[in-house]
Amino acid sequence: MTQRQINSLNMYNAVLQFLNDNNAAWNSNTIIAAAVTALGTTVTAIQKQAGAQQNGAKGYTAKKDQDLENLADLTYKLALRVKNYAVSINDLVLKQAVTVTRHELQNGKEADVLNRCKNIISKADGVASAAPPEYKITSQLIADATAAADLITPDTAERDVVSGAHSGTTTQLGSLFSTARNQLHTLDDLIEGDADDDSSDFVNNYFIMRRTNDHKGGGKKDVTDTPPPTK
Secondary structure, eight states, X not given: OOHHHHHHHHHHHHHHHHHHHTGGGTTTOHHHHXXXXXXXXXXXXXXXXXXXXXXXXXXXXXXXXXXXXXXXXXXXXXHHHHHHHHHHTTOHHHHHHHOOOHHHHHOSOHHHHHHHHHHHHXXXXXXXXTSOGGGOOOHHHHHHHHHHHHHHTTHHHHHHHHHHHHHHHHHHHHHHHHHHHHHHHHHHHHHHHTOSXXXXXXXXXXXXXXXXHOOOOSSSOXXXXXXXXXX
């Protein structure tokens, strides 16, 4: 959510809390009661969508980080074993190709990390049949590293899916906020119109609360959430 949306949501929650605390002042008015219920339903939907948006992004990032960590672990193990073999046969070119620290292996852009790991996996595959078993450049380790690399390969496509889902949630949130804003304006009018001798304090306090919680969050100036003046 944007800061403006967060501020608006805080406003809607403050309104609902105030009305809940002053339930006796309006619950016998069925029109106001229906408007309060409508706003509450929309606010609940906003909170649900906002939670889905946040959790989806966190889940995707956590999986990506875990996949990269696993790839780096397997590839670094291969790099060390191939390096030891290269030293034993005095192959300086091979040694140079696989000499890398754990930090260097995983540092940088995701595409660079993937290419670096794939290069080492390829070097390992090229010497696996010739290297003595003592160097443990096994086909299983190579296969595991290759599988780990394959999990990273479609990452761009996966990110597009996540981004699309995020965009869809953002669109839904925009629509819900628009609905809530209109419902709040309706509620303002209903409560202002209910200002009689028996409920004047409630109405005045309601609009004091509205002004107190009416915080904008950047962007183009918008007065649509500003409560009407008390009379």
